[in-house]
Amino acid sequence: MEFIKADNVRFAYEPAEGELPREVLHGVSLEIKKGEFVALLGHNGCGKSTMAKLFNGMLLPTEGKVTVDGMDTADEETIYEVRRRVGLVQQNPDNQLVASIVEEDVAFGPENLGIEPKEIRRRVDEALKAVDMYEYRENAPYKLSGGQKQRVAIAGIIAMEPDCIVLDEPTAMLDPRGRDEVMETIHKLNREKGITIILITHYMDEAVQAGRVIVMDEGNILTQGTPREVFSQVELLKQHHLDVPQATELAYRLRSYGCGIPDGILNEEECVGALFALIGKE
Amino acid sequence: MAAVLETQDLTYVYSPGSPFARTAVDHVNIAIEEGEFVGVIGHTGSGKSTLIQQLNGLLRPTSGKILLHGKDIWAEPKKIRAVRFQVGMVFQYPEYQLFEETVLKDIAFGPKNKGLSDEEAMEKAKEAAEFTGLKPSLWEKSPFELSGGEKRRVAIAGVIAMDPDVLVLDEPAAGLDPKGRDVLLAQIGSYHQHRKNTVLLVSHSMEDIARTADRVLVMNQGKAAMFDTTPNVFARSAELETMGLRVPQVTAIMTRLQAMGCPVPSGVLTLEQAIKELLPLVRKKEADENAQ
Numbered sequence: 001m002e003f004i005k006a007d008n009v010r011f012a013y014e015p016a017e018g019e020l021p022r023e024v025l026h027g028v029s030l031e032i033k034k035g036e037f038v039a040l041l042g043h044n045g046c047g048k049s050t051m052a053k054l055f056n057g058m059l060l061p062t063e064g065k066v067t068v069d070g071m072d073t074a075d076e077e078t079i080y081e082v083r084r085r086v087g088l089v090q091q092n093p094d095n096q097l098v099a100s101i102v103e104e105d106v107a108f109g110p111e112n113l114g115i116e117p118k119e120i121r122r123r124v125d126e127a128l129k130a131v132d133m134y135e136y137r138e139n140a141p142y143k144l145s146g147g148q149k150q151r152v153a154i155a156g157i158i159a160m161e162p163d164c165i166v167l168d169e170p171t172a173m174l175d176p177r178g179r180d181e182v183m184e185t186i187h188k189l190n191r192e193k194g195i196t197i198i199l200i201t202h203y204m205d206e207a208v209q210a211g212r213v214i215v216m217d218e219g220n221i222l223t224q225g226t227p228r229e230v231f232s233q234v235e236l237l238k239q240h241h242l243d244v245p246q247a248t249e250l251a252y253r254l255r256s257y258g259c260g261i262p263d264g265i266l267n268e269e270e271c272v273g274a275l276f277a278l279i280g281k282e
Numbered sequence: 283m284a285a286v287l288e289t290q291d292l293t294y295v296y297s298p299g300s301p302f303a304r305t306a307v308d309h310v311n312i313a314i315e316e317g318e319f320v321g322v323i324g325h326t327g328s329g330k331s332t333l334i335q336q337l338n339g340l341l342r343p344t345s346g347k348i349l350l351h352g353k354d355i356w357a358e359p360k361k362i363r364a365v366r367f368q369v370g371m372v373f374q375y376p377e378y379q380l381f382e383e384t385v386l387k388d389i390a391f392g393p394k395n396k397g398l399s400d401e402e403a404m405e406k407a408k409e410a411a412e413f414t415g416l417k418p419s420l421w422e423k424s425p426f427e428l429s430g431g432e433k434r435r436v437a438i439a440g441v442i443a444m445d446p447d448v449l450v451l452d453e454p455a456a457g458l459d460p461k462g463r464d465v466l467l468a469q470i471g472s473y474h475q476h477r478k479n480t481v482l483l484v485s486h487s488m489e490d491i492a493r494t495a496d497r498v499l500v501m502n503q504g505k506a507a508m509f510d511t512t513p514n515v516f517a518r519s520a521e522l523e524t525m526g527l528r529v530p531q532v533t534a535i536m537t538r539l540q541a542m543g544c545p546v547p548s549g550v551l552t553l554e555q556a557i558k559e560l561l562p563l564v565r566k567k568e569a570d571e572n573a574q
Contacts, residue, residue, distance in 0.1 A: 043459035044430065091457070145326045172457055175325040175486045177526035202459055205531070241461035246489070246531035246553060253557055259564045268531055272538045279563040281543035 002031040009064035026219045039210035047219040056086035087157030091169040093149035103137040127158040147178025164196035232264035247271035285313040291346035306332040308504035321495030322484040325526035329504040338369035370446030376437030380425040392444040410443035431462040450482040492551040513549030
């Protein structure tokens with residue numbers, strides 16, 4: 001069953017004075033199923049961040065329609081329900097934290113929903129535990145590392161009990177350990193709570209962990225499928241200046257030299273296995 | 283070769299003498315050679331930002347010294363401003379620091395401050411704009427009309443235009459897409475080759491460091507944990523992992539193959555190197571099998 005549906009969506013930002021409107025999405029149709037983990041890829045300016053903001057009604061399509069669980073995001077009656085169901089996490093954790101204590105920050109969302117204090121307490125504790133930040137509940141956000149801040153931002157969304165979280169390059173500003181923490185957290189939320197995840201990223205090693213990859217280019221969908229289906233199209237991705245994981249590219253380039261290495265290698269593990277089978281020991 | 287920049291027991295303590303005292307940089311001794319390209323890695327809080335902010339006198343060390351061309355930069359505190367022209371610093375997300383009416387004026391701000399005439403400053407600005415790949419059609423535009431990647435280049439050009447002996451870049455490619463990142467790194471590389479000056483690149487991307495740096499400084503818990511050639515540093519993947527760091531995927535693949543007994547070297551940093559090592563092995567195996 002589809003949870004989010006974009007039907008022939010076009011979008012143009014309000015033009016500056018004296019300029020023509022520039023369309024950034026040219027009729028995109030896609031469906032996201034409940035419980036899916038989808039990675040959205042593409043270079044800067046391809047329209048993927050615009051897409052993210054359309055998913056929860058922060059932006060409305062110029063033409064076409066976006067629905068969340070059947071609710072049209074353009075319908076003012078249901079917009080708050082849409083935003084509660086689809087939470088958005090952005091790139092810079094420092095722009096998303098509002099309170100001076102971690103748990104107060106997480107409580108900000110449910111407080112705004114008018115939920116009673118006891119229930120807020122329960123949700124805040126549960127959300128902080130879900131992202132492994134419960135011990136830090138009384139800390140000041142500014143003292144946390146980037147990965148920890150980003151997990152607090154995610155907890156703030158979880159406390160609203162959403163069905164879906166859209167993350168717009170959540171790891172772009174983090175070090176390798178921070179990236180691992182955030183990726184582990186969102187995989188856990190997807191696996192254990194069944195929350196639908198839409199992850200916008202530049203990192204191919206993050207995209208290969210998704211159930212489905214959608215590649216956008218110039219305001220259209222370029223290709224989509226399982227990571228293996230998408231990343232075996234090395235030629236197409238390169239043409240559009242997108243990276244593939246180093247493991248995939250190494251295998252691909254060796255194949256192009258005529259080496260008998262299988263197609264669609266995604267990670268270190270598979271690459272090491274295939275190469276060892278090929279060359280063996282000394 | 284002479285060291286352009288050297289630290290001697292460099293130590294920086296935040297809030298010294300208070301219960302919140304925290305040593306961010308702890309007795310660091312490094313010498314950076316003239317013309318080197320040095321990569322700086324370390325997880326958040328490892329002390330790398332505190333270290334680089336001392337290199338141009340933005341922070342004054344708690345103890346220890348920084349020598350620029352052999353001279354203590356704090357010997358005459360009144361002259362610290364001159365050091366900031368010699369060690370140019372590009373901060374993270376520098377595009378937020380743009381403020382002038384036009385791209386060229388923004389780039390010329392640094393050289394003008396350095397004391398150059400308007401004309402000389404404009405010459406420097408044009409040169410720097412070309413170095414960073416900003417087309418002349420953009421030069422008279424407002425910096426705020428440009429794309430994110432272009433703004434970043436304007437900010438970097440503003441530092442390059444001051445002709446620093448040492449250029450320090452803190453995460454210059456953060457937030458750019460793969461294409462934007464490749465272009466920017468290539469430009470920094472060609473600037474380095476052309477000017478033959480010293481570059482320090484701070485990055486979380488091990489792939490970027492592997493591609494560009496001659497030597498790598500690894501910061502961990504305020505100390506210089508490693509400072510060695512790039513292949514030597516990335517050959518120590520297990521140690522790096524305990525510091526919250528990683529090696530590039532291709533390096534990890536080659537290291538694992540070596541551990542499994544394949545005759546491949548360690549410290550392979552790029553895809554090109556890996557292919558060069560692997561192809562002959564595959565060919566040899568094929569020949570052996572055909573011979574049987």
